[in-house]
Structures are given as structure tokens and as C-alpha cells.
Amino acid sequence: MQGNFPFSQFLKSGNSINNFDHLSNIPVSTPTNNQELIGDFDVEEIEMMNQEIHKVLQNSVTTQKYTAFFEGSFNLKTINQGTAIFTVPTQFIKSMVEKNLPQISESIFSILGKQYQIDISVEGTADQQTAPIEPPKARSAAEVSFKLDLEPKKEDLLSKVESKYIDHINPEHTGILIDPVKKFTNFVVGPSNNMAYAAALAIAKHPGKAGKYPSLYIHSNSGLGKTHLLHAIANGAKENYPHFIICLITARDFMREMIDAIKAEQLHEFRKKYSEKVDILMIDDVHELKGREGTQREFFHIFNELYNKGKQLIFTSDKTPQEINGLEERIRTRLQWGLVVDIQKPDFETRTAIIKTKADELDLFLSDDIINLIACNVKNSIRELEGSLIKLSAYTDIMKVDIDIEMVKDVLALKEHEDERKVTLEIVAKTTSHHFRIPIADLKSKSRTKDIANARFIAMYLSRKIVGATHEEIGKFYGGRDHSSVVHAEQKITKQLSSDSQLSRDVMTIENSL
Incomplete structure (x- = not known):
């Protein structure tokens, strides 16, 4: 190995974010017969540096991005005369990796203590310079034939689908330009x-x-x-x-x-x-x-x-x-x-409305059973909901397939929720009782005190919304009340939800518990 590897520099550098003391044991000497020299370093050293660079990259880019484009795909091949040469398997992955050149450069600097030029080559193409090229033998024009494979590989297509999803879930931009698309109307x-x-x-x-x-x-x-x-x-x-x-x-x-x-x-x-x-x-x-x-x-x-x-x-x-x-x-x-x-997590109805709105924007037709499947599975983030639809849209466009429920389950890794517990009037009453610390007996009683009446109205409202029970069934459950009392409770809560933030939080908390 050549004697210009800056061990002393990077081992003392304050910029190094990991402990690389073990690298100092690498001998600085001429390679032996069983050490193959590629560029400035031998194979063993290049492999060790590659591993350390990946450790830094894992902390520099998102997990999704690292898994999709770096792990197992992005490898240091050699360092030669101030240039670090990496290889990737496809042109698409190369284009995605190149979006993260600052992070790559920083990872190299943290390991080696100096800046290097970065060259990224696609394996098996003319720009890959890691192996000597034998001069071609002379052949006649009749012997020469070309095979041009323009058909993209399935792995490339799936990576493209994944990249659209990742870019939406983890938007990367410095500064904010006002987005004319984001309005109150949508x-x-x-x-x-x-x-x-x-x-x-x-x-x-x-x-x-x-x-x-x-x-x-x-x-x-x-x-x-x-x-x-x-x-x-x-x-x-x-x-x-x-x-x-x-x-x-x-x-x-x-x-x-x-x-x-x-x-x-x-x-x-x-x-x-x-x-x-x-x-x-x-x-x-x-x-x-x-x-x-x-x-x-x-x-x-x-x-x-x-x-x-x-x-x-x-x-x-x-x-x-x-x-x-x-x-x-x-x-x-x-x-x-x-x-x-x-802002709390959206309830089922809001998630359904978001899916329908985004599907219209993407000109994506989804049947009600697909909408319900997505809304039941993706609960925590509107961005994740929209990202799921972007992923579906990209998949259908790139893979040239129609949307059906089995394809949606496969692409989004969703499952049916048939095994979820069935919510009953009793469960709604117990959950509401627990939230307000009011005994179920009081909810069913004739008491009209403000706190008890408010909790009872919410329980009746959720019994209609979630359980789907009739006004008569709910009235009978809550102390044998007339169906008109349940209608009044449902209308009162529905009207107040648009203006009463505390009521909204109470309803959302109980509903999420259910």
C-alpha cells in the first residue's frame, strides 16, 4: 500500500463521528503477494472503509432511503489519486444515490479525514473503471452484432415506485416556497x-x-x-x-x-x-x-x-x-x-374523505372496499395515507396493471381487519364511562346534571356512528328513553363538534380507544 493514507489525520480529527481506532492496526507497507492492490489501497482496506462509510450513511439519510438505494447496492470499489469510486447495480439507483452526494462526501471525510472526488459507476457499463480492459480483437463487420436491451428490469420499476413513496413521506427541501396547490379547499x-x-x-x-x-x-x-x-x-x-x-x-x-x-x-x-x-x-x-x-x-x-x-x-x-x-x-x-x-389523528370518516380527495387528484379509481381497507390500516398520518395512494398510482402507471383489492394488499402490505373486536353498545358505554369517570349506571339513569347528560349524549352519538344501532335500540339501552331523545343527542353533538374543541378532543379520544 502506498504511504499516503492519512491515518494520523483522521484519527485525531474532531470531525470523526465514530470510533475507528481499530483501523490504526492496518499496516502501512507494501502489499504482500496475497494482498491485491486496487488504487491506493488493498482489497481488505477498501472493504473495511466501505463498511465504515455505510455506518455513517445510515445516520445521514432516512432509513427508507438507505434500505432502498444504499444497502447492498452502493459499494466502494477503489480510491485512486484523490477519487473515491463507487459502484451501483442500475442507472436508476445511481440517479437516486447522486441526490445524496453531500452526505456521501461527509461520510468519506468523517472516515478518512480529507475530501475526495466522488465517482459513481454502474456495474458492467463502460464508465466502470475498476478492472483493466483487454484490447478488443479485430473482427469483421459481419462478425459484429449488437444486442440492446431497452426493456427495464422489474427491480428497477419497483425501485421507481418506492422512490415516489419515499419522496412523499420524507420530503427533502431547504427553505419553503409557498405551494399554490395546498389550499383550504382541498x-x-x-x-x-x-x-x-x-x-x-x-x-x-x-x-x-x-x-x-x-x-x-x-x-x-x-x-x-x-x-x-x-x-x-x-x-x-x-x-x-x-x-x-x-x-x-x-x-x-x-x-x-x-x-x-x-x-x-x-x-x-x-x-x-x-x-x-x-x-x-x-x-x-x-x-x-x-x-x-x-x-x-x-x-x-x-x-x-x-x-x-x-x-x-x-x-x-x-x-x-x-x-x-x-x-x-x-x-x-x-x-x-x-x-x-x-391536531389529532384523523378518525375513520376523515381518513376515508382524505383517500377519496387524493384519489380524485391522482385520477385514481378506488372501489369502496379498497378505500375502507386502506382507511382501516393506515391510521396515524395523513401524509402516510396520501403516500399510499401515490405508491398505488405509480405502481399502476409503471407496472401497467389494474387496481384490485389483492394487488392493493400486496403493494401496500395491508391486511383485512376481520379479526378486530366487534364494538357493541356495552363497549361504547364502558369506554365513555371510563373517559369521563362517570359510572355506567349514571349514564343509564334519569339524571340530567350537565356532566352526566353530556357524557350520555356523546355515548349515544358514538353508538349511532360506530355501532350503527337504531335510535330505538340506543334509547332502550340508556334507561328506556324514547327514540326522540337519541335523535336530539345525535344532532346536538354533531352541531357542537364544529365549534367546541374540548368536545372534539373527548369524542376523538373515546373513538380512538374503541
Whole structure:
């Protein structure tokens, strides 16, 4: 092996994120007869480096991406004169891997302590330079024949389907451009998100001090529609107030911009941009500011300036302000100055509506049994629901097949839910009783106190919605009441769900338990 391998450099480097002390045992010497030299290193060393690079890559890209495009497909072949040469099995995988060149370069640097040029070759093609090429023997034109295989392999087609799904589930972009497609009109409203939707719509119509909510904080798990609402507000406000300056940015990009301003000695211009020019400031994933003292300090002053001027402030997060560790108390307090609303997981009806809406957008025909199958299986994320339909659409387009329920089960790895327990009137009553800590006997009694009557109305509403029992059956179960009492309960709860956030949360919690 040549003596230019920078062991001392990368073993002392502060940039290395793993422990590679074992590599220092590799002898720096001329290869023996049983060591094959390829480029600057022998085969054993290249294999060891390849393994370490993959360990770093596993932490640098998403699990789905690593499994689909790197694991078993992306391999270091040689390092030669400042160039690290990798191989992949297909042109498609090469194109997907090349989207992650910064992560690949960083992984090499963390292992070897210096930058290398990166070359990615498709195995078996002319650009693969790892093996010596024998000069071709002279042949006559009559002896020469060409076989051009233009038919794509099934593995390539399936990888393409998977990549469309991965790109939707894990969108990768720096900065945020307002998406004109994400509007209030294609946001599916249900009990899980009606308060967030109503507040967002009100802000788009009357932002800032002219409206009810000069500061809005929306929190939920990932993929439940927070970012869609941000874009919908931006599009609505842009239509109603075309002269407004709207800034939609992630907390991470806000931080990067501030750091760049400090490096360029333009911090004053950074502050001025936000505090003097912006009419509506929307920061996505504000929890990313945790532990960033300098960024929090600038954010604090910008928040105060905009709030005092009556500008509109909107934030989203996967946590409530109280749950974000590493956040200054003065910032935590300000995030709670305005309206704080949450978005819960969508119920079955909302999931069904989302599937139908997305299927229409994709021009995808799905029968009711397929819609129900998907809605029963994919429960936790709207993004995952939409991703499932994108995957189905890509599969039918690329594989040239029609959609049927068996194909959907196979492609999306779904199963029938025939083994799920049957929800009965008794189960609804017990679950409602447990949630409100009210004995079932009180729900069935003649008592009309507010708490008991409210719990009884919810139990009756869910008995109609989930169990599908008749008004007469429900009335008989709850103390022999007339069917008109059940009709009244159902109508009352249905009407209040659109405006009462606490009622919505109670109904959603009980329904998810069922």
C-alpha cells in the first residue's frame, strides 16, 4: 500500500463521528503477494472503509432511503489519486444515490479525514473503471452484432415506485416556497382538526391585529396537516392582501440564515428584514430552536417587534410549548400568548374523505372496499395515507396493471381487519364511562346534571356512528328513553363538534380507544 493514507489525520480529527481506532492496526507497507492492490489501497482496506462509510450513511439519510438505494447496492470499489469510486447495480439507483452526494462526501471525510472526488459507476457499463480492459480483437463487420436491451428490469420499476413513496413521506427541501396547490379547499376537515382549520381560515381573512388571532401555535404529530394549513394561510392571505409580505420558513433555515448573516457581518440587515418588512411570519417546526441560545435571542427580539406592530405570527411544532426542552422561558411564554391548538389523528370518516380527495387528484379509481381497507390500516398520518395512494398510482402507471383489492394488499402490505373486536353498545358505554369517570349506571339513569347528560349524549352519538344501532335500540339501552331523545343527542353533538374543541378532543379520544 502506498504511504499516503492519512491515518494520523483522521484519527485525531474532531470531525470523526465514530470510533475507528481499530483501523490504526492496518499496516502501512507494501502489499504482500496475497494482498491485491486496487488504487491506493488493498482489497481488505477498501472493504473495511466501505463498511465504515455505510455506518455513517445510515445516520445521514432516512432509513427508507438507505434500505432502498444504499444497502447492498452502493459499494466502494477503489480510491485512486484523490477519487473515491463507487459502484451501483442500475442507472436508476445511481440517479437516486447522486441526490445524496453531500452526505456521501461527509461520510468519506468523517472516515478518512480529507475530501475526495466522488465517482459513481454502474456495474458492467463502460464508465466502470475498476478492472483493466483487454484490447478488443479485430473482427469483421459481419462478425459484429449488437444486442440492446431497452426493456427495464422489474427491480428497477419497483425501485421507481418506492422512490415516489419515499419522496412523499420524507420530503427533502431547504427553505419553503409557498405551494399554490395546498389550499383550504382541498384540506379535509374533521373532528380531529376543525379548530386548527377554523383558526387558520380566520387568519387568512383577517391577519394580525385586525383579526382574532395575531399569534397562532399549531402542534401535532408529523404528517397530520400542519404544513398544509401554513400554505393554505399563505395562499389565502396572498389573495386577500396581495401587498402583504409573507415569510414562510422552517426554524432550521431561519437559524442557518442568521448564522450566514453573522459570518457576513450583516446581522443588522437580518433583523431589519424580519422586524420591518414582514407582515406575516410563519415558522414551521419551531421546536428546532431548542438549545440554540443565539438564535433564540434574535427570535425573541423579532417576535416582540412584530407582535407590538400588530403583525401576524404563526408557528407549528410536534410538541406544545411546555414540552420543548432547551427553550428559554421568555420564548415559551410568548409562544403561548396567542391561540394554541392541536391536531389529532384523523378518525375513520376523515381518513376515508382524505383517500377519496387524493384519489380524485391522482385520477385514481378506488372501489369502496379498497378505500375502507386502506382507511382501516393506515391510521396515524395523513401524509402516510396520501403516500399510499401515490405508491398505488405509480405502481399502476409503471407496472401497467389494474387496481384490485389483492394487488392493493400486496403493494401496500395491508391486511383485512376481520379479526378486530366487534364494538357493541356495552363497549361504547364502558369506554365513555371510563373517559369521563362517570359510572355506567349514571349514564343509564334519569339524571340530567350537565356532566352526566353530556357524557350520555356523546355515548349515544358514538353508538349511532360506530355501532350503527337504531335510535330505538340506543334509547332502550340508556334507561328506556324514547327514540326522540337519541335523535336530539345525535344532532346536538354533531352541531357542537364544529365549534367546541374540548368536545372534539373527548369524542376523538373515546373513538380512538374503541
